[in-house]
Amino acid sequence: MGIRPKIDRADLLSSLFCYAFYTCLPTSHRVWADVREALYKCSEQDLDPELVQNQLISDLKYHPGSRAPVSRSHQFQAFNWFSIQAEEFKWKLIPEFSSVLDKELEELPFVYRTYPRGDISVTLLEENQDHLSHGTTGLITWQGAYCLLDWAEWSEELKGKSVLELGSGIGQFGLTAVQSLQIKEFIFSDFHHSVLNYLHLNISLNLGNPPSMEELEEFMQRGYLEPYTADTVRYSTKDYDVKSTTKVRVQHLDWRDYQSSLLPRVDIVVASDIVFAKELHRPLTDTLVDIINTNSCPAYIACTRRQEEGVVKAFLEMVEERGLSSEIVYDRVYSPADGIIAHYEGLHPVKVFKIHQDSLRTEKPSKGKVYF
Structure with missing residues (x-):
């Protein structure tokens, strides 16, 4: 002893x-x-x-x-x-x-980061320097995904379900959830071909047959450019043979330009940190209304407060104007001790909102409410 x-x-x-x-x-x-x-x-x-x-x-x-x-x-x-x-x-x-x-070497444009969570670890290739160099914020991870994972573990809402994630980015939430939450089917989605290329690599790295170490080294210098281009990505879908009981699919989904007939049939929709751009509120709302009403399913969206409350509130009011309801089901305020790996931004309050058909309303409309 x-x-x-x-x-x-x-x-x-x-x-x-x-x-x-x-x-x-x-x-x-x-x-x-x-x-x-x-x-x-x-x-x-x-x-x-x-x-x-x-x-x-x-x-x-x-x-x-x-x-x-x-x-x-x-x-x-x-x-x-x-x-x-x-x-x-x-x-x-x-x-x-x-x-x-x-010998000290120069920083490379891309880096592999490993995100541990209990017995699960997810390794992602992501941008290391300029977070907007490819015209998208989807090539790094954001703290809303942590909160969405906390909510999913706590609520067990995803267990045995077919799940669609909007704005999956490079896969932090989905790759962790697939390995830990006993999900029946998980559908990643995003619109930018560069994001979907990195997501493709990260799925292979964590759930499939990864490239060689030599190839992975090369990707830190030049990035990962396959299998999509701006011309070939539209309406694409890909099913993956993965080391998991969960069925995994990636689907191109642009809220501004999609076909309703191609939307997947799912039990639940999830997303994190996707409402920060006001110019996308209208197409995102249209997409949510389409998916929720077609599937009679709820959506759970984790929102991080990075700006004034009005950004999130404006989105929720737009959702309710279209006949849906919203309510807070989970919230967290993280501290440095929580080990959030996001050194390029400070820690902010995060809340998970449930958005669903109005017939299931359990709270009054959001107008006038203070959420953060």
């Missing part, structure tokens, strides 16, 4: 370091302060520096995030940070750490 705390300290250090390493968080992020605290505890308890470093290297090797390469630039930054801490604690670096510090 007496040596157990020492083992726990090394495990905690390794767990935190692997998390910070495979999420590709910059060393300025607060999670690295937690790593430093764990490192201090190891030093304070006189753990063997060589054994601790060997455990770190071993855990990095077998971590789920190792399914994809980590940019050499981030490796340098992480290992250089570790070497500075080690020098302070008078630890000698083992060769596996020191060899990475020979």
